[in-house]
Amino acid sequence: MGGTHEVGRNAVLVDSNGSNLLLDYGVKIGEKPQFPGHIRAKDVDGIVVSHAHLDHSGGVPQFYLREAKPFFATPVTMEVMRILIRDMIKLSGYWLPFEYIEFETMLKQRHDLAYGEPVKMKNLEFNLLDAGHIPGSAMVEITTGGKRILYTGDLNTDTTRLCQGAKVPRKRFDAIVIESTYANKDHEDRKKIEVEFVDAIKAVLHDEGKVLVPAFAVGRSQEMLSVMQAHKLKANRVVDGMARSVNRIYMDHPDFMRTPQAFAKTINSTREMTGWRDRRTAVRRSDVMVAPSGMLQGGTAMFYMEKLALREENAVFLVSFQVPGTGGAKLMETGFFTIKEMDVEVKAKVRHFDFSSHCGRSGLEAFIRGVKGKPDVYVVHGEPENCESLAQWARDELDLNAAAPNEGDEFKV
Numbered sequence: 549m550g551g552t553h554e555v556g557r558n559a560v561l562v563d564s565n566g567s568n569l570l571l572d573y574g575v576k577i578g579e580k581p582q583f584p585g586h587i588r589a590k591d592v593d594g595i596v597v598s599h600a601h602l603d604h605s606g607g608v609p610q611f612y613l614r615e616a617k618p619f620f621a622t623p624v625t626m627e628v629m630r631i632l633i634r635d636m637i638k639l640s641g642y643w644l645p646f647e648y649i650e651f652e653t654m655l656k657q658r659h660d661l662a663y664g665e666p667v668k669m670k671n672l673e674f675n676l677l678d679a680g681h682i683p684g685s686a687m688v689e690i691t692t693g694g695k696r697i698l699y700t701g702d703l704n705t706d707t708t709r710l711c712q713g714a715k716v717p718r719k720r721f722d723a724i725v726i727e728s729t730y731a732n733k734d735h736e737d738r739k740k741i742e743v744e745f746v747d748a749i750k751a752v753l754h755d756e757g758k759v760l761v762p763a764f765a766v767g768r769s770q771e772m773l774s775v776m777q778a779h780k781l782k783a784n785r786v787v788d789g790m791a792r793s794v795n796r797i798y799m800d801h802p803d804f805m806r807t808p809q810a811f812a813k814t815i816n817s818t819r820e821m822t823g824w825r826d827r828r829t830a831v832r833r834s835d836v837m838v839a840p841s842g843m844l845q846g847g848t849a850m851f852y853m854e855k856l857a858l859r860e861e862n863a864v865f866l867v868s869f870q871v872p873g874t875g876g877a878k879l880m881e882t883g884f885f886t887i888k889e890m891d892v893e894v895k896a897k898v899r900h901f902d903f904s905s906h907c908g909r910s911g912l913e914a915f916i917r918g919v920k921g922k923p924d925v926y927v928v929h930g931e932p933e934n935c936e937s938l939a940q941w942a943r944d945e946l947d948l949n950a951a952a953p954n955e956g957d958e959f960k961v
Contacts, residue, residue, distance in 0.1 A: 550574065550584025552955045553932040556603045559584035560699060560725055560928075561592075564692040567670035570595045571688055571699045571725075575606035575636070580643045583607045585955055594669050595619040596676075598701025599685035600628035600766060606636055609646040612653040620667060622676060623660040624684025624804045627797040628766055630655065631790060661686075662803075680704040680714035681905050682767035683804045687714065695722040695961050698919070702727055702929070704904075705911040706738055709774035710767065710798075712806050720921035723961045726912065728930030728952075731938040734908040745772075745901045746779040748865065752897065753783060753835050757861035760896075762849040762876065764842035764868055765790035767905055770798060770811070772838050772867055775903075777814040783835035788821040788848040790840055795820070821848070831855045842868035844875035844885070854887050862896040867903045916942055924961065925950035 551558030556576030562569045570592045576582040589611045597605045597619065608619060608629075621629070633651055637644060661667065663686065666675045671693070676686035681702040688699040698721050700714075707713040735741075752759050763769040769791035776785060787795065795815050802808030819834070821827050830837060831852065841847035844866075856862040870876040875885060879898055884891045907915065916925060916938075925948050927939045935952035942950035953959070 549587060550955060551603070551928045552953050552957070553930075553935050555729060555929055555931070557582055557584045557607070558604045558929055559607070561587060562672070562690060562692075562697065564672050567672040567692065568593050569669065569672055569674065569690065572596070572598055572604040572701065573607040573611070574601070574603040577602060577606075577636070577640070581606070581636075581640050583610075589613065589615040589617070592617060596674065596688050597621040597625055597629065598679065598688060598699070599682055600625045600632055601682075601702070602632055602636060604701065605629050606633060609633065609650040609654045612650045612657065613646065616657060618659050619654065619657055620659045620661050622662070622684040622686055622804060624797060624801045625686070626658050626660055627801075628684065628794060631793050632766065635790065677717060678712065678714055680706070680711045683710055683798055684801070685711075687717075689717060689719070696720065697722065697961060698724040698923075700724065700726045700915075702729070702905070703907050703912070703915065705907050705915055706735075707806070708738065708905065709771050709778060710806055710811070714915075716915055716918035718920070721919050721923040722921065723924040723926065724916070724919055725926045725928060726916065726938070727906065728912065728927045728934040728938045729906040730904065730908045731912055731927070731930055731934035732909060734910050735902050735904050741901055741903060742775050742779065745775060745865065745867070745903075746781055748863070748899060749776070749781060749783065749836060752861070752863045755861050757859070757863060758831070758834065758856055759836045759863045759865055760849065760852045760856050761836060761838045761865050761867055762842050762844050763791070763838055763840060765840040766794050768842055768868055768903065769838050769840065770795060771903060771905075773818050774811060774814050776836065777810070777817065784819075784833065785817070785836045785838065786819045786821055786830045786834045788827065788837065788839040790847075791838065792820045827851055843870050843877070844879065853885060857885060857887065857894045857896050858892065860895040860897070864894065864896050864898050866898070866900045869904070870900070912938060913941060913945075916948075917946060922948060924948065924959070926959065927952045
């Protein structure tokens with residue numbers, strides 16, 4: 549229903565003899581949010597959200613205008629959705645087909661699931677498996693009519709500071725729906741990137757500069773703080789924006805964290821900004837500022853850019869993918885940034901570090917290769933060439949039926 553040949557507005561509908569299970573229903577955030585293909589609320593029996601990022605969760609409230617239906621996710625996903633969707637309504641409410649009241653109705657229908665906890669719905673059963681993407685993210689394993697389907701959602705088989713890498717389920721599958729965000733690219737070795745990142749911070753601090761790390765509020769901010777803590781970086785660190793609320797959710801759900809005690813230590817040794825007085829003090833007295841948004845498209849990172857960008861002893865270290873057209877992408881490509889409605893040349897050092905929470909090419913291929921049986925493969929959640937190339941690889945190398953679907957395509961398993 550969406551997320552085909554693109555990253556954004558993910559949605560897959562599984563119809564099994566009248567049991568309709570919707571897997572994700574996201575939005576593509578832009579000037580005007582875009583939604584997946586239309587599905588009538590009365591045609592859906594239940595909704596599973598793989599994780600809280602808006603491209604997977606943001607459209608779910610529109611199924612609660614009149615209907616009451618269960619929706620399922622891990623408790624971490626539920627709590628982070630609460631923050632992200634509320635913020636989206638505040639920023640984009642004019643363009644959305646729902647308001648806070650539908651969002652609140654949705655939350656009353658929530659069913660929190662642990663990994664592996666089975667759910668039966670009409671003639672269909674499903675459970676969630678750890679997807680390794682962000683804390684609480686899940687793959688969905690569905691059994692119905694003697695067939696077994698795996699929906700990966702966003703997937704990472706590499707272990708990070710926050711998450712254990714996803715494992716290939718041991719059962720046989722008849723079909724898998726898999727993401728392809730980085731199907732044409734492998735990431736650098738994670739340990740090597742961590743060392744480079746921390747060493748780069750140390751070099752800036754040695755020259756009496758300060759470092760801004762613009763980072764996504766969900767997952768990436770916490771990962772960066774954890775990397776600094778693990779490498780025993782002696783620095784005065786602060787965290788700002790929506791990342792603070794996410795910190796508390798992760799602290800409240802230790803079962804979904806890879807090393808909960810280490811994470812608690814990280815957060816307890818990081819100062820949280822609570823207002824503008826704090827921020828102004830931080831610019832003078834702190835060494836490293838971690839703040840959303842990760843692509844420099846608003847958020848508290850904009851304040852720190854204004855204060856740090858024009859001094860060459862400082863640095864801006866980007867740690868997220870920069871979508872073309874965003875402030876971060878412009879900074880990387882041109883060295884210029886918009887401050888107070890003027891394009892200014894950034895004097896601070898600018899570097900990008902590839903801390904991804906998605907599988908690279910080798911990880912995706914190894915995952916498909918590791919699935920037992922001879923599953924049909926449906927490739928979604930990637931640029932057109934990435935979807936097509938991973939499907940082509942599955943056909944050529946593994947002799948599987950594989951397709952990169954278009955929106956509205958139907959397949960029978």
